[in-house]
Amino acid sequence: MEPIIELEHVNVARGENIVLHDVSFRVEAGEHLAILGPNGCGKSTLLKTATCELYPLVKPGTHVRIMGRERWDLTQLKRKMGVVSAELPGKATLHTTGFDAILTGFFSSSTLWPNLTVTDEMRERSRDIVKLVGAEKLVAKPVGEMSAGQQRRVMIGRALAGTAVEGDAKMLLLDEPSNALDLAAQRDLREMLRVLAQQGVAILLITHHIADILPEIDRIVMMREGRIVGDGSKKQLLTEEKLGELFGGEIHLSERDGYFNAW
DSSP: OOOSEEEEEEEEEETTEEEEEEEEEEEOTTOEEEEEOOTTSSHHHHHHHHTTSSOOOOOTTOEEEETTBSOOOHHHHHTTEEEEOSSOSOGGGGGSBHHHHHHGGGTTOSSOOTTOOOOHHHHHHHHHHHHHTTOGGGTTSBGGGSOHHHHHHHHHHHHHHHHGGGSSOSEEEEESTTTTOOHHHHHHHHHHHHHHHHTTOEEEEEESOGGGSOTTOOEEEEEETTEEEEEEEHHHHOSHHHHHHHHTSOOOEEEETTEEEEO
């Protein structure tokens, strides 16, 4: 199978500043991995480059291939890769019910506008997704009245619906998914993501929280100052010494039931 993401010698500028420096990065189909690094290191920029929201500087040897292709219609690409960010798709989403918010994933829209046609197949698929992400109690609740954890659960369902247009999700990409969540919501989110990973949904997780790294994730990519400074297994990279170098301070590490915690 073609790798899902291939970046070769990629440099990306935001404004007048280069924020990614000569990044080469490859993600295989079905792989679970975490991109780990301090705030401002370029993690989110790498994610946006991998989903064609940002484009690299034109240089010899630079290539971006998604599922073997260098050119994509972004609408089609969203049907292959479900991206979950901390922000809602738009203000109209606040007034949309949980079930309808999941349905919007089929159209990449902020709400179900009158010109959109929802099929019985879409509704059936959305009901399956509601069960998958444990959102049964949220189907009739407006998104704006949900807690941050409930919103994140529905947005993950929305991302899965978007990729369901052409079959099951190739990959779910999550940018700092536990931000603004309390401890119970963080636990619920991680357990839900574990279920998705065990059912074959590839997970690419962007985080600076060690505790977000699921037991199913074995590969760690470390970033600092716009560069990849480590790429290997949890056993190789999740050590007190390497984490201390990454975050610039003394780190203590513990492990329990496949999860790691650092302080």
